[in-house]
Amino acid sequence: xxxxxxxxxxxxxxxxxxxxxxxxxxxxxxxxxxxxxxxxxxxxxxxxxxxxxxxxxxxxxxxxxxxxxxxxxxxxxxxxxxxxxxxxxxxxxxxxxxxxxxxxxxxxxxxxxxxxxxxxxxxxxxxxxxxxxxxxxxxxxxxxxxxxxxxxxxxxxxxxxxxxxxxxxxxxxxxxxxxxxxxxxxxxxxxxxxxxxxxxxxxxxxxxxxxxxxxxxxxxxxxxxxxxxxxxxxxxxxxxxxxxxxxxxxxxxxxxxxxxxxxxxxxxxxxxxxxxxxxxxxxxxxxxxxxxxxxxxxxxxxxxxxxxxxxxxxxxxxxxxxxxxxxxxxxxxxxxxxxxxxxxxxxxxxxxxxxxxxxxxxxxxxxx
Numbered sequence: 001x002x003x004x005x006x007x008x009x010x011x012x013x014x015x016x017x018x019x020x021x022x023x024x025x026x027x028x029x030x031x032x033x034x035x036x037x038x039x040x041x042x043x044x045x046x047x048x049x050x051x052x053x054x055x056x057x058x059x060x061x062x063x064x065x066x067x068x069x070x071x072x073x074x075x076x077x078x079x080x081x082x083x084x085x086x087x088x089x090x091x092x093x094x095x096x097x098x099x100x101x102x103x104x105x106x107x108x109x110x111x112x113x114x115x116x117x118x119x120x121x122x123x124x125x126x127x128x129x130x131x132x133x134x135x136x137x138x139x140x141x142x143x144x145x146x147x148x149x150x151x152x153x154x155x156x157x158x159x160x161x162x163x164x165x166x167x168x169x170x171x172x173x174x175x176x177x178x179x180x181x182x183x184x185x186x187x188x189x190x191x192x193x194x195x196x197x198x199x200x201x202x203x204x205x206x207x208x209x210x211x212x213x214x215x216x217x218x219x220x221x222x223x224x225x226x227x228x229x230x231x232x233x234x235x236x237x238x239x240x241x242x243x244x245x246x247x248x249x250x251x252x253x254x255x256x257x258x259x260x261x262x263x264x265x266x267x268x269x270x271x272x273x274x275x276x277x278x279x280x281x282x283x284x285x286x287x288x289x290x291x292x293x294x295x296x297x298x299x300x301x302x303x304x305x306x307x308x309x310x311x312x313x314x315x316x317x318x319x320x321x322x323x324x325x326x327x328x329x330x331x332x333x334x335x336x337x338x339x340x341x342x343x344x345x346x347x348x349x350x351x352x353x354x355x356x357x358x359x360x361x362x363x364x365x366x367x368x
Contacts, residue, residue: 008051010099010121013040015058026057042120060095074101078129080157082108082330100126108133132157152181152190156197163201166333171201192221192230199234203241204334211241232260240268244338248275263292270301279305296322300342311349320346336363 016026027036030053038044039054046054070089077083085105093102100121106112107130115130122130131148134140146154159174175197182190195218202211215238222230239254252272258265270285283305289298300319303310310316320343327336340359347356
């Protein structure tokens, strides 16, 4: 890393604080304490010689890059996603030019309450991500966010947050605004994204007719532009929504038409076969899902298939509780509702009606 790097002040300060050293002890024999303070706050660029001495004294190992896997995760992080990083990955970023990215990840995870010190060092992408996280944490309003970023990406981000917060009609309004912006710019990729967002929102609302109508618009646009990825995504999302609406045969037709295999595709196919009573096919596909990645959702299906009396077994109930927590924390509302039905089935079988009522009341009703 160059000694005049914009990230040097942050790296110097965090190294000093990690060691528990005062500015006086670091500056001794090198520069005035006030001068070091200005360096740490980005107000002065130190000479190369002084920078090297500070780096040496603090034992910093300066790196300009991070591993490619971390870079891929950061790309997803900045693309409106909640991404988990290990402590080892965060430590690696903190000793590189990804130091500010590491701070944003820590803020996302609630490990930092404020990034006030780091704000002057944000680039445009980091500033925007910080505001997205602040909106998500309800530290700034929707209107404040739109005043700063009145573009397609802002409306698409807010639409995604809305349906994760169960504000599905607001999500539709925001996707319509995003689509209008994309149409004005004649940006086909953004038009497809907005239409896909509306497909998902209508699917969660069980507006199957509206979902299929919008899905057909997206499909025709994807065919015109030869966008196979969008066609795949449409088939999967429409199939998943039809599954949630118990239109199993239609759902299976869409899902089996997907060429790109994934763990959640196999999961959805297994659920279709389970509902059709084709246990062997269901077991085959849930095993394929489990081979690709671990998930409590897959474990719940596997347990049902292997335990005929699962509705009365505590282990199955515990799996469903984990499914609901995972769905609520990391997936959209439709995913939660889908698994809630299985929990209500368990509670009904056990005649635990008060617990069922409490669960419904907690998630569907608010009383003043």
